[in-house]
Amino acid sequence: QVQLQESGPGLVKPSETLSLTCNVSGYSISSGYYWGWVRQPPGKGLLWIGSIYHSGNTYYNPSLKSRLSISLDTSKNQFSLRLSSVTAADTAVYFCARDGLDRTVIAFDSWGQGIRVTVSS
Amino acid sequence: SYELTQPPSVSVSPGQTASITCSGDKLGNKYVCWYQQKAGQSPALVIYQDSRRPSDIPERFSGSTSGNTATLTIRGTQAMDEADYYCQAWDSNTWVFGGGTKLTVL
Numbered sequence: 254q255v256q257l258q259e260s261g262p263g264l265v266k267p268s269e270t271l272s273l274t275c276n277v278s279g280y281s282i283s284s285g286y287y288w289g290w291v292r293q294p295p296g297k298g299l300l301w302i303g304s305i306y307h308s309g310n311t312y313y314n315p316s317l318k319s320r321l322s323i324s325l326d327t328s329k330n331q332f333s334l335r336l337s338s339v340t341a342a343d344t345a346v347y348f349c350a351r352d353g354l355d356r357t358v359i360a361f362d363s364w365g366q367g368i369r370v371t372v373s374s
Numbered sequence: 375s376y377e378l379t380q381p382p383s384v385s386v387s388p389g390q391t392a393s394i395t396c397s398g399d400k401l402g403n404k405y406v407c408w409y410q411q412k413a414g415q416s417p418a419l420v421i422y423q424d425s426r427r428p429s430d431i432p433e434r435f436s437g438s439t440s441g442n443t444a445t446l447t448i449r450g451t452q453a454m455d456e457a458d459y460y461c462q463a464w465d466s467n468t469w470v471f472g473g474g475t476k477l478t479v480l
Contacts, residue, residue: 289469291417299409299417299460301469312467315375348416352469360407360422360462367416 255280257349257365265343265372271336275349275365276329283307283327287352289361290323290334292345300345304352305332339372346370376465378472385478392448394475396461399442404463406444408437411474412457420459421446453479 261273275288282288289304303313305323313321322335336343346369350361378398386392396406406424409417419428421437424444434449444463448455456479461472 291471298458298474299411299471301462301471304469312469314468353422354464358419358422358426358428359405359464360419361409361417362419362422362428364416364418 255351255363257351257363259347259349259365259368261347261368261370263369263371265339265370266374267340267372268338271334271339271343271370271372273334273347273349273368273370274331275333276331277351278330280351281327282325282330282332286356287312287354288325288332289350289352291348291350291361292343293348293367294342294345302334302336302347304354306355341372344370344372376463376468376470378461378463378470380459380461380472380475382473383476383478385480386448386451388453388479389450392451392455392477392479394446394448394459394461394477396444396446396472397442398463398465398470401442401444401463402439404465406437406439407462408444408446409460409462410455410457411460417460448477451477451479455479 287304290302320337346367349365351363408421411417424439425437
């Protein structure tokens, strides 16, 4: 059974870069699927950030694309998020998830527990 | 950009049927999925491809789509079904979530 776990700093200063990693166990990310990031500001709904294919192809949310980079490290079986020039509006719980865009189950079928990131000086 | 619209809240009595709608332009031409998010937890997939249910989801959860509206139906609603529910669809190389519906069982 696939499991995902986010890691990274819980506090980031304004204008700096937010970096998070999602460690995947129980499934080799090089075997297939897209792998995605979703965030949820306090008390608000879900926002898709972007997804990366096992081949490295990416899809990004247009509203974040200019500040966003998602990458894979197949040797460590993990994928990462970098969001630059952060502001308080980027404060949220960040989830990583398995994205079945290329599969029968076209949905996010497994999720990490989420990591709370606050942008503040 | 594409938008999915959900009612902010729906209330239902225990044992009754709850219906949560999700509307979007030409939504019937896209695959819709639904997530349940209980307080303090990660979202969990309850419906995919409009009406398919993961093996671990109870049969009381069902989904349908007609025209521009997708509907999540929960029959025999239980107290444990109280949660936020989100619809999701893929449009123009972008995943889009609805704003979410808070289901209250009272």
